[in-house]
Amino acid sequence: MKKPLIELKDVSFQYEYTQALKNISLRVNEGDFLALIGQNGSGKSTLLKLILGLLKPMSGEIKLFGEQASHFKHREWIGYVSQKSNAFNSGFPATVEEVVKSGLSQKVGLFKRYPKDADILVKSALKDVGMDKFLKRNIGQLSGGQQQRVFIARALVSDPKLLILDEPTVGIDRENVQAFYDMLAHLNKHHNMTMILVTHDVDTVSDRVSHVACLNQSIHFHGYKNDFDTISEEQIASWNGHSVRKIH
Numbered sequence: 086m087k088k089p090l091i092e093l094k095d096v097s098f099q100y101e102y103t104q105a106l107k108n109i110s111l112r113v114n115e116g117d118f119l120a121l122i123g124q125n126g127s128g129k130s131t132l133l134k135l136i137l138g139l140l141k142p143m144s145g146e147i148k149l150f151g152e153q154a155s156h157f158k159h160r161e162w163i164g165y166v167s168q169k170s171n172a173f174n175s176g177f178p179a180t181v182e183e184v185v186k187s188g189l190s191q192k193v194g195l196f197k198r199y200p201k202d203a204d205i206l207v208k209s210a211l212k213d214v215g216m217d218k219f220l221k222r223n224i225g226q227l228s229g230g231q232q233q234r235v236f237i238a239r240a241l242v243s244d245p246k247l248l249i250l251d252e253p254t255v256g257i258d259r260e261n262v263q264a265f266y267d268m269l270a271h272l273n274k275h276h277n278m279t280m281i282l283v284t285h286d287v288d289t290v291s292d293r294v295s296h297v298a299c300l301n302q303s304i305h306f307h308g309y310k311n312d313f314d315t316i317s318e319e320q321i322a323s324w325n326g327h328s329v330r331k332i333h
C-alpha cells in the first residue's frame with residue numbers, strides 16, 4: 086500500500102463567526118498529484134494553513150508523514166509556493182540565483198554556511214523548471230509565469246518530498262498552462278514528488294493530475310481524475326454554488 090503523507094480525519098475549523106471547514110477527511114499518498122478545487126471562500130487557504138501547521142484544528146486529527154501534525158519536526162519535507170510569490174516589480178533587487186538560493190536557508194539555518202554544493206543545487210532546481218538560462222537575471226524582469234517557475238525552483242532546492250502550490254496557474258497564459266503542467270508532471274513522475282495544486286478554477290485542471298478533491302467547506306468529491314471527468318458540470322456546480330465549464 087502507498088504511504089500516506091497527509092491524513093485528515095474529521096477535521097473542522099471555525100473562525101470567530103465562520104465555519105470554514107466541516108468534517109474534512111482527506112488522504113494524500115506518496116506519488117499523488119492532487120488538484121484541490123474550490124471557489125473563493127471554500128476553505129482552501131484554511132486547509133493549507135492547517136496542513137502547514139499555521140492553524141490548529143478545533144476537532145479531528147491531522148497526520149503528516151504518519152506523525153501527529155503537532156509533533157511533526159520535518160517542515161522542510163513540505164515545500165510551499167504561495168499565491169503571491171510572483172508579484173515582484175521590475176525594480177526588485179535580487180537575481181534569480183539569489184532567490185532560489187534563499188530556499189536553502191531553512192535547511193542550513195540562520196547564520197550557518199550554505200552547503201558546498203549550493204550552486205549546483207540552485208542550477209539543478211532551475212533546470213528542473215526550465216529556467217537555468219535565467220540564473221543572473223533580475224527576478225523583477227521576468228514574466229509572472231517565469232517568476233512562478235523560479236519560486237517553484239526555490240521550493241525544490243531544499244528537496245521537499247511534498248510540494249504544495251497555491252493557485253500556480255494564475256498569471257500564466259492559457260497556451261503556457263499545459264507546458265507548466267508538463268513541468269509539474271515531470272517532477273511528480275521522475276523525482277517522485279507528491280504534489281498538491283490548489284485552484285479555484287475547474288477549467289485549468291489538466292489531465293496531468295492523478296486525483297481531484299472538490300472542497301466547499303466539506304469535501305464533496307475525492308478520487309481519481311478519470312472518475313472526476315465522468316461527473317457532470319451541473320453536479321460540480323451544485324457543490325460550488327455557481328456554474329462551471331470543464332475543458333478536456
Ligand SMILES: Nc1ncnc2c1ncn2[C@@H]1O[C@H](COP(=O)(O)OP(=O)(O)OP(=O)(O)O)[C@@H](O)[C@H]1O
Nearest residue numbers: 100101103105123124125126127128129130131285
Ligand atoms: N482570518 C479570518 N478570520 C475570519 N474569517 C476568515 C478568516 N480567514 C478566512 N475566513 C473565512 O473563512 C472562509 C474560508 O476562507 P479561506 O480563505 O480558507 O477560503 P479560500 O478557499 O482560500 O478562498 P480564496 O480562494 O478567496 O482565497 C471564508 O468564509 C472566509 O471569509
